[in-house]
Amino acid sequence: MDSDYLTHSPYSTPGPLMDALLGPDPLPRAPEALAALVRGVLLHREERETLAYAVPEERLREDAESRYVTEILRILAERGDTPLTEERAPAARFVATCRDFALLLCSLLRETGTPARLRGGYGTYFQAGFHDNHWVTEYWSEGRGWVLADAQVYGDLHDTPFDPLDVPRDAFLVAGDAWRACREGRADPETFGVFTVPEIKGLGLVRADVVADLA
Known part of the structure; x- marks a missing residue:
């Protein structure tokens, strides 16, 4: 911790x-x-x-x-x-x-005594086939380490196929993982962006989010 x-x-x-x-x-x-x-x-x-x-x-x-x-x-x-x-x-x-x-x-x-930090990256659970620019919380869980949590989709308003307080790492890619996936050819940079603003997408955005997540 x-x-x-x-x-x-x-x-x-x-x-x-x-x-x-x-x-x-x-x-x-x-x-x-x-x-x-x-x-x-x-x-x-x-x-x-x-x-x-x-x-x-x-x-x-x-x-x-x-x-x-x-x-x-x-x-x-x-x-x-x-x-x-x-x-x-x-x-x-x-x-x-x-x-x-x-x-x-x-x-x-x-x-309340739980270590926590913000993580910038991309959620795959908003639009099929698209990595939507997103922010979540990462908190420390004894015996497990760092766990991703998305309070925005917690509760009855959203239907996610996972526990929003235990978001799988392939459902939310922190910016560094997104950058590596794009650079290594495992993901298409054009599928990373802001879904509601179609012109904001691509490798330049991912690079900027690496800096934002680090900050």
Whole structure:
């Protein structure tokens, strides 16, 4: 276990708002409970139709620029007084990207004593035959080592053929593995990209994600 990943970065530190949002209940420690918490307070920007909620345009802009957990918690506090441990109505949630799900879960894991870090790479479970640019959390499990977890697809909104808190390494390729697969001819670089923005794809993107994942 690397204790460095127990230490918050400026991005993951929850700040003083955490206690105010929690109310009388302490944070749970189990990764499953923390993933459920994250899933209950964040709304992915592509889930608007699924949840039948018309997200105001200003929220799409404001939330997308909130790169720190302190900002996520500030916005959640402004949108309602439901304790952090309770599922929120869509209008009271933070409008997130995959990175926000990964960052908030990472923050909560660190806060409760589990080493965790963000991993950038590509998910194969969104579009058949395509490696979609994505971020997940990687946490330390005693007896197993580092395990990939995807809080975005945790719960009933998504149907994945695996446990979202134990994502197989061939279902999510961390950026370095994606780079090696492309360079060695085991994967086509043109199948790596952002599915919703077709022009963003290819080996240049994979190379950039190697740097982002390392950072």
